[in-house]
Amino acid sequence: MVPQKNDEVRLALEKVWLNSRPQALGRVATLQRFAENLRSGIPDQQSRQNALSAAHRLSGSLGMFGFDEASSCAAKIEALLGDGPMPDVATTVALVERLRMLLEGAQPCSGRREKRRS
Amino acid sequence: MQRKTGEAQVMKSTTVKPATVTVLIADDDPIVRQAVRSVLSVSDEFTVVGEAEDGKIAAELVKKTDPDILLLDLLMPNLPGLEALRAITTAGSEVRTVLLCSAISAKQVLEALQLGARGVVLKKKVAELVPALEAVIRGQYWIESHSVSNVVHVVQQLATANSQPSQTQNRFGLTARETEIISFITQGCMNRDIASSLSITEETVKRHLTNIFNKVGMSNRLELALFAIEHGLVRK
Numbered sequence: 001m002v003p004q005k006n007d008e009v010r011l012a013l014e015k016v017w018l019n020s021r022p023q024a025l026g027r028v029a030t031l032q033r034f035a036e037n038l039r040s041g042i043p044d045q046q047s048r049q050n051a052l053s054a055a056h057r058l059s060g061s062l063g064m065f066g067f068d069e070a071s072s073c074a075a076k077i078e079a080l081l082g083d084g085p086m087p088d089v090a091t092t093v094a095l096v097e098r099l100r101m102l103l104e105g106a107q108p109c110s111g112r113r114e115k116r117r118s
Numbered sequence: 119m120q121r122k123t124g125e126a127q128v129m130k131s132t133t134v135k136p137a138t139v140t141v142l143i144a145d146d147d148p149i150v151r152q153a154v155r156s157v158l159s160v161s162d163e164f165t166v167v168g169e170a171e172d173g174k175i176a177a178e179l180v181k182k183t184d185p186d187i188l189l190l191d192l193l194m195p196n197l198p199g200l201e202a203l204r205a206i207t208t209a210g211s212e213v214r215t216v217l218l219c220s221a222i223s224a225k226q227v228l229e230a231l232q233l234g235a236r237g238v239v240l241k242k243k244v245a246e247l248v249p250a251l252e253a254v255i256r257g258q259y260w261i262e263s264h265s266v267s268n269v270v271h272v273v274q275q276l277a278t279a280n281s282q283p284s285q286t287q288n289r290f291g292l293t294a295r296e297t298e299i300i301s302f303i304t305q306g307c308m309n310r311d312i313a314s315s316l317s318i319t320e321e322t323v324k325r326h327l328t329n330i331f332n333k334v335g336m337s338n339r340l341e342l343a344l345f346a347i348e349h350g351l352v353r354k
Contacts, residue, residue: 009248013157068242
């Protein structure tokens, strides 16, 4: 694709991200609720299912906007929440917190601009 | 544009511009569908004629809208992407399907090609969507960010990543010569190349191929190549 078209694609994706950001953060909030339930020792299958769906969607969509690290983080959470016993509390909480930090203030279309905080 | 979830989205045919490539988007995530729609809107060549949020609706909408291209996610509720593709292929649709997914294994790519997919685009490379669809419309394949004319070569490369150690050619009653010919087929060789390499006539190669097709139940070279790789028939 010619450079001008690339710029147009980038701008188009930026617009979509600005519109979709609240929805994406809502998905992170779903993960945070599950992580909180897990920490309190009261996780249920429904909240796990909701969290799994949120993680799956985040891992797919975030990559489209250049948030590679956040997408990879969501993919790890998705893998943890898949079949099997309840996931490890500390790992889940840490990954969800990492994802939240990566997305907070993230700018679209360049993974380099993901806000990194440790 | 915010869309209501839980239902198929079909755009009115009056909005379809003439001479554009019609596209159906199948993904369970509305954000992804919106992003794809926006990327395609940069080009005048494409018109989105519908959106589906699961595989079952995608299969139904392919019938209803008869799009040129189906963009299909791999992991979707109700009917997963590859199952939806199988249903669409079985129904005899001529839609050209391109998988749009977060991640995909070599085995899944092989399976998708076997089911008739024409390309794979990773979501993180969504900016490549327009060139990918252009290649597919030209009759080429789009794999790993490249336009490909000879899919058998791709299959061969994928097979290296997906190779199985077991040699099961005897299960199909294949002779040593037939196995040899299968190896050439998976490398994308034409009959005349095979004939030359084995010092036999093209007619003999054709006869061997007919026997091979009968033994393994395949009907063309691509199917045979995919089948051979999947069943470990390829010689090391």
